[in-house]
Amino acid sequence: MSDVATTAAGQPLGTAASSRAEVTTTTRVRVRREAAPYASPYVAGVGIGVVLLLAFVLMGRGLGASGAFSSVVAAAVSTAAPSHAAGNEFYSRYLSDGAANPLRDWLVLEIIGVVIGGLASAGLAGRVRWTTERGAGITDRRRLVNAFVGGTAMGVGAKLARGCTSGLGLTGGATLSVGSWLFVIAAFVGAYATAPLLRRAWR
Amino acid sequence: MIGGAPFYEFGRFGEGTSLVIAVLLGIAFGWFLEQGGMGNARKLSGQFYLTDLSVLKLMFSAIVTAMLGLFWLSWAGLLDLSRVYVPETFIAPQVVGGLIFGAGFATGGLCPGTSCVAAATGRKDGLALIAGMLAGVFVFGEAFPAIGQFADSTGRGAWTLPQAFGLSYGTVVGGIVAVALGAFAGAEWLERRAERPARPMKVVA
Amino acid sequence: MTVDARRRPGIERALAIVAVVGGALAVVAGSPTRATRGSVDVTELARIVEHEEDHVTAVELATWIRDDKPRLRVLDIRADSEFADFHIPGATRVPLAEIARMPLDSAATYVLYSEGGTHAAQGWFLLRARGVKNVFFLRGGLYEWLEQVMNPRVASTTPQAQRDSIRALTLWFGGKMTVVDSASTTTVPSVLDGALSTPHKSDTRESIKKIRRRAC
Numbered sequence: 001m002s003d004v005a006t007t008a009a010g011q012p013l014g015t016a017a018s019s020r021a022e023v024t025t026t027t028r029v030r031v032r033r034e035a036a037p038y039a040s041p042y043v044a045g046v047g048i049g050v051v052l053l054l055a056f057v058l059m060g061r062g063l064g065a066s067g068a069f070s071s072v073v074a075a076a077v078s079t080a081a082p083s084h085a086a087g088n089e090f091y092s093r094y095l096s097d098g099a100a101n102p103l104r105d106w107l108v109l110e111i112i113g114v115v116i117g118g119l120a121s122a123g124l125a126g127r128v129r130w131t132t133e134r135g136a137g138i139t140d141r142r143r144l145v146n147a148f149v150g151g152t153a154m155g156v157g158a159k160l161a162r163g164c165t166s167g168l169g170l171t172g173g174a175t176l177s178v179g180s181w182l183f184v185i186a187a188f189v190g191a192y193a194t195a196p197l198l199r200r201a202w203r
Numbered sequence: 204m205i206g207g208a209p210f211y212e213f214g215r216f217g218e219g220t221s222l223v224i225a226v227l228l229g230i231a232f233g234w235f236l237e238q239g240g241m242g243n244a245r246k247l248s249g250q251f252y253l254t255d256l257s258v259l260k261l262m263f264s265a266i267v268t269a270m271l272g273l274f275w276l277s278w279a280g281l282l283d284l285s286r287v288y289v290p291e292t293f294i295a296p297q298v299v300g301g302l303i304f305g306a307g308f309a310t311g312g313l314c315p316g317t318s319c320v321a322a323a324t325g326r327k328d329g330l331a332l333i334a335g336m337l338a339g340v341f342v343f344g345e346a347f348p349a350i351g352q353f354a355d356s357t358g359r360g361a362w363t364l365p366q367a368f369g370l371s372y373g374t375v376v377g378g379i380v381a382v383a384l385g386a387f388a389g390a391e392w393l394e395r396r397a398e399r400p401a402r403p404m405k406v407v408a
Numbered sequence: 409m410t411v412d413a414r415r416r417p418g419i420e421r422a423l424a425i426v427a428v429v430g431g432a433l434a435v436v437a438g439s440p441t442r443a444t445r446g447s448v449d450v451t452e453l454a455r456i457v458e459h460e461e462d463h464v465t466a467v468e469l470a471t472w473i474r475d476d477k478p479r480l481r482v483l484d485i486r487a488d489s490e491f492a493d494f495h496i497p498g499a500t501r502v503p504l505a506e507i508a509r510m511p512l513d514s515a516a517t518y519v520l521y522s523e524g525g526t527h528a529a530q531g532w533f534l535l536r537a538r539g540v541k542n543v544f545f546l547r548g549g550l551y552e553w554l555e556q557v558m559n560p561r562v563a564s565t566t567p568q569a570q571r572d573s574i575r576a577l578t579l580w581f582g583g584k585m586t587v588v589d590s591a592s593t594t595t596v597p598s599v600l601d602g603a604l605s606t607p608h609k610s611d612t613r614e615s616i617k618k619i620r621r622r623a624c
Contacts, residue, residue: 110318187301190303372440
């Protein structure tokens with residue numbers, strides 16, 4: 001961890017011993033543990049497929065994600081403005097007998113698991129970093145704004161479609177639901193249409 | 204029915220256990236998502252520039268795996284397919300919602316599920332995206348009185364591809380496998396093409 | 409810098425092969441729900457029916473219930489609302505479609521009943537086709553139960569011991585026995601003789617109302 005120049009063998013230069021040693025200027029630096037390579041997307045995909053199948057076998061339902069966000073928002077709105085939430089047809093779908101408890105919502109607990117699993121996988125592979133993933137073409141700040149805006153659009157889109165890539169794409173895809181396949185195709189169209197506008201963001 | 208699956212539907216266990224199962228399934232889900240690199244927005248967005256098609260490979264692999272699993276478990280009499288939840292079809296909202304969602308996906312570089320993986324691994328953009336999603340859901344909720352009618356329109360119930368195309372379930376399954384493998388071959392070709400430099404590499408002095 | 413992904417050509421190839429095989433066979437198979445085949449020995453079944461070993465009387469069933477016959481499963485093949493109105497004590501409601509697929513208990517004795525007995529007889533056939541041996545049905549259905557157990561009308565010429573045992577059984581289920589003067593020229597009409605060949609729903613409802621009034 002020191003910045004002291006040493007020989008390859010670790011002996012500090014500048015001492016009597018070093019005059020006999022080779023003139024190497026190897027500096028010992030802190031070696032950040034290298035991030036392990038990602039797994040094959042096919043293998044990881046099959047892994048997810050098995051998890052999805054397990055969900056069907058155990059629960060009779062598939063996986064999801066956006067629904068968890070709805071539960072949280074509905075619970076928050078109902079806590080802040082109960083009558084407003086109760087009167088709103090969208091929020092009231094998520095509230096049964098008064099304020100919904102997100103911690104009893106299947107999807108919310110699944111998402112908690114996703115966080116744990118993602119952290120575990122990244123932790124063991126040396127891929128945990130407090131950073132912002134972005135291309136060199138934009139700043140951190142710009143990237144975060146993009147992420148927020150993108151997230152807002154996805155929030156609206158997912159609620160319109162009643163699902164997202166997990167709930168419709170994976171679950172609906174596997175159960176051959178027509179609307180889910182339509183959603184995925186539309187999502188890819190929307191993404192490919194938008195991507196050229198953001199090329200610089202990722203370069 | 205020998206198997207008696209889906210077990211929850213047959214009353215084999217209660218709500219408490221189902222919530223524990225939710226966490227466990229979620230952990231496995233998050234694990235594999237991160238393993239596949241889906242928690243990294245730069246890797247994910249490669250899909251939309253045809254440089255890194257991991258999203259397609261991962262999603263399609265998952266869909267095919269579960270789809271085949273459902274078919275054969277049902278065929279073996281171990282799973283009652285009629286009790287498995289099929290997401291309902293709402294043609295117009297799902298097409299429009301899909302387009303909007305896709306635009307957001309390309310802008311944000313993550314989807315709802317993967318944003319949680321990204322956030323879990325310290326990515327600030329994941330956190331920003333989660334915040335955006337919550338805002339988006341809120342916006343939708345507040346706008347619901349106005350757009351609710353559209354959102355509930357063109358419903359077709361649990362409409363499946365075999366029903367829509369008038370083909371047997373097994374034919375659709377086989378067709379999707381074929382499309383998937385074709386897509387994988389195409390993806391490999393595209394990625395190889397992306398690796399080849401279009402212009403001569405700048406020599407680093 | 410985006411981290412590279414490991415490639416596993418061996419595993420990926422194996423997965424692809426499994427997918428191809430799974431998909432191709434799916435096309436051949438066509439439907440994911442196989443028609444469940446049952447098999448019956450027609451001669452055997454004919455013999456059973458002829459010897460009347462396929463059904464039990466309401467009194468027999470009532471005795472089984474009262475004596476807590478081990479592993480007795482009484483199945484009601486009617487609509488939910490009808491079941492909620494009144495059902496034989498200890499019965500569970502199982503629609504015919506479920507009979508075809510429900511998990512079976514090989515050690516159980518199944519007794520099926522419906523309103524008149526036809527559906528129960530069909531359910532009996534389904535269970536026999538599925539390989540169940542200990543299965544019976546109530547030939548007169550719920551009418552028979554109401555008539556023989558809940559509201560039995562006993563001729564006054566019936567021996568005392570028999571009358572007592574019928575009364576005890578009826579009381580156990582909260583029913584009421586009526587003694588009928590045998591001076592009346594007609595015999596006590598019974599659904600089993602075909603005298604009440606098509607009992608009306610109103611008869612059942614009346615009986616059920618009477619039973620409910622008593623149960624306070």
